[in-house]
Amino acid sequence: MELPERLMSICSLTDAEKTVAAFIVKNSDTVCSMPIQDLARRTHASTTTVLRLCKKIGFHGFKELKARLALDYRSRLVRKSDVNINLPFDEFDSEIEIASKIAGLTNDTVASCLQRFDKEAIRTAVSRLSSASSIVAIGVSDSFIRLIDFQNKMLKINVYVKITYQQPDQAYLCTHAHEEDVALLVSYSGRTAEILNEIRILRNGGVPIVAITSDPLSPLGLEADTLIELPSDENTQIANYSLSSQVAIEYALNVIFSCIYAARYRESKSHLLESRKLYLHQ
CATH class of the missing domain: 3.40.50.10490 (Glucose-6-phosphate isomerase like protein; domain 1)
Known part of the structure; x- marks a missing residue:
């Protein structure tokens, strides 16, 4: 599960932490290069709230969260198909459509691994x-x-x-x-x-x-x-x-x-x- 999904799946967040999490999910590409003070200011939260959110999802600090966010972002960039990783095909797809989607999924997965x-x-x-x-x-x-x-x-x-x-x-x-x-x-x-x-x-x-x-x-x-x-x-x-x-x-x-x-x-x-x-x- 990528970091944005993990952020949205945590049930024990305070209202302030939910605001920070929602901002990160919506602006993951810019948060990667954002100082913690800027994130706190733009979400009307304290740096302590940001750090508390980081710890709740398993990181030691904001730098570690940003590094993981950047890694997930780069992995998404190397995907060349629009195949849904979790649901790559459905009951209405033809055999050749399924074959094409599995090829796309395989190529995207290998490229993401290499990245x-x-x-x-x-x-x-x-x-x-x-x-x-x-x-x-x-x-x-x-x-x-x-x-x-x-x-x-x-x-x-x-x-x-x-x-x-x-x-x-x-x-x-x-x-x-x-x-x-x-x-x-x-x-x-x-x-x-x-x-x-x-x-x-x-x-x-x-x-x-x-x-x-x-x-x-x-x-x-x-x-x-x-x-x-x-x-x-x-x-x-x-x-x-x-x-x-x-x-x-x-x-x-x-x-x-x-x-x-x-x-x-x-x-x-x-x-x-x-x-x-x-x-x-x-």
């Missing part, structure tokens, strides 16, 4: 995963399916990713992980109950966490040692299916796989080709 990705975070994630004694991958439901695909790709370049296909047993993977291992946790919301349990176990064991999530202020985002942030365009409460979020997760995992492949390019390519050769000629 949001932090190169240092990706570099650190790749370095941690490449040098780990073992990689433990944790996800739930659709995110877990994306991790299976990631495991399959990594296996072909001789990197084994530990996954348990009984999702309740993921706690055992975390329990037996060590400090020299790395845990890759994937959750679009960053608040899935199973993920929160796994975080607690991993933290107790001192296991580094690489996280992929759309909410850096979620429990997963806050606990991650390395965070790869996804666009927060999709509202999972109203989306008719988690199409955009799963495109984003798959893209992020493909980027990680490709970077690990590239970091050991000749070895990865050689292993992949040799494995194919042995398989095809048996």
